Amino acid sequence: MNESSLRPLIGLSLEQLRDVAAEVGLKPFAAKQICAWLYQRRVTDIDEMTDISKAARQRLKEKYTVGRERPLAEAVSSDGTVKYLFRGAGDRQVEAVFIPDRDRATLCVSSQAGCKMKCSFCMTGRQGYHGNLTTAQIINQVLEAGGADVLTNIVFMGMGEPTDNLDAVLAAIEILTAPWGLAWSPKRITVSTIGNIPGLKTLLDTTKVHIAISVHSPYPAERAGIMPVERAWAVRDVMELLRQYDFAHQRRLSVEYIMWRGFNDDMAHADALARLIKGTSSRVNLIRFHAIPGAEMAPSAKATMEAFRDRLNDAGVTATIRASRGEDIDAACGMLAGKQSENTI
Numbered sequence: 001m002n003e004s005s006l007r008p009l010i011g012l013s014l015e016q017l018r019d020v021a022a023e024v025g026l027k028p029f030a031a032k033q034i035c036a037w038l039y040q041r042r043v044t045d046i047d048e049m050t051d052i053s054k055a056a057r058q059r060l061k062e063k064y065t066v067g068r069e070r071p072l073a074e075a076v077s078s079d080g081t082v083k084y085l086f087r088g089a090g091d092r093q094v095e096a097v098f099i100p101d102r103d104r105a106t107l108c109v110s111s112q113a114g115c116k117m118k119c120s121f122c123m124t125g126r127q128g129y130h131g132n133l134t135t136a137q138i139i140n141q142v143l144e145a146g147g148a149d150v151l152t153n154i155v156f157m158g159m160g161e162p163t164d165n166l167d168a169v170l171a172a173i174e175i176l177t178a179p180w181g182l183a184w185s186p187k188r189i190t191v192s193t194i195g196n197i198p199g200l201k202t203l204l205d206t207t208k209v210h211i212a213i214s215v216h217s218p219y220p221a222e223r224a225g226i227m228p229v230e231r232a233w234a235v236r237d238v239m240e241l242l243r244q245y246d247f248a249h250q251r252r253l254s255v256e257y258i259m260w261r262g263f264n265d266d267m268a269h270a271d272a273l274a275r276l277i278k279g280t281s282s283r284v285n286l287i288r289f290h291a292i293p294g295a296e297m298a299p300s301a302k303a304t305m306e307a308f309r310d311r312l313n314d315a316g317v318t319a320t321i322r323a324s325r326g327e328d329i330d331a332a333c334g335m336l337a338g339k340q341s342e343n344t345i
């Protein structure tokens, strides 16, 4: 059997593994054993599943593989951030970024190779869309980049718009949080979205993960100029939806706001942003813009960002300036692009 025609086991749910067990003549309870090998002991080879008979393992190996894939390359930043490159979709690779920070270790994962959303400030948006990642490919990033034992948090903020590959993202969240999976609390997971309303609603109703919404401008016409999604799903309507959910207790809502000099960083913008998000119990992350090739806009000055933050705080909004990580390896927000058909970073 050709290795590439084998189907990956990682990415499958307990229920799907019951079907696999039946297919290879195993009893249904073997599905739980396979889950434990995949997601708790995290083996990389079916032959390591030693409580499954050798004959059954052989039958399993004829159709399946564990499906773990090592990163194609990695780059380490001077601040300890590590960027990993994985096989993606089509001929495109995707990136995952490991961000250690005192007692936290966060992995920023990708959900698509490229992206359809065309945000003007984002390198991933510029490369266009090349395909969805499978659930196996999303889980593989968690198991391979940094290591599931080391990680404290996962953020879906890498390449792609998670609500545009929702089935795979929801299946990955199930594996990350189910008792038969990695058994993480959903409080360790954040999904970042630009606000596709039906997808966001499904995410809100079917999971308990934290949500981050990319706003970047409180004014519709201005936002539409940098984020075409505004024409399909207005951020005002996104906020209206979010007001119907509780973000004051277990679940957190963050508003992401990249700051550009002379574009969205004056006090009128701060006041309009405070009005826009009123009643959502959200906190605002102010993000310094990382210039990308050909970008016309420049990052806001530090003092401007601090004044903007203070204005929001004075309006009763919790706002912080997010520390920038991994800039020297192009791993910061908006910089993930991937190199085309090269196994280098």
Ligand code: SF4
Binding pocket: 115, 116, 117, 118, 119, 122, 123, 124, 125, 126, 158, 159, 160, 161, 194
């Ligand atoms: S910012 Fe997010 S949604 Fe927009 S183009 Fe980049 S990856 Fe896609």
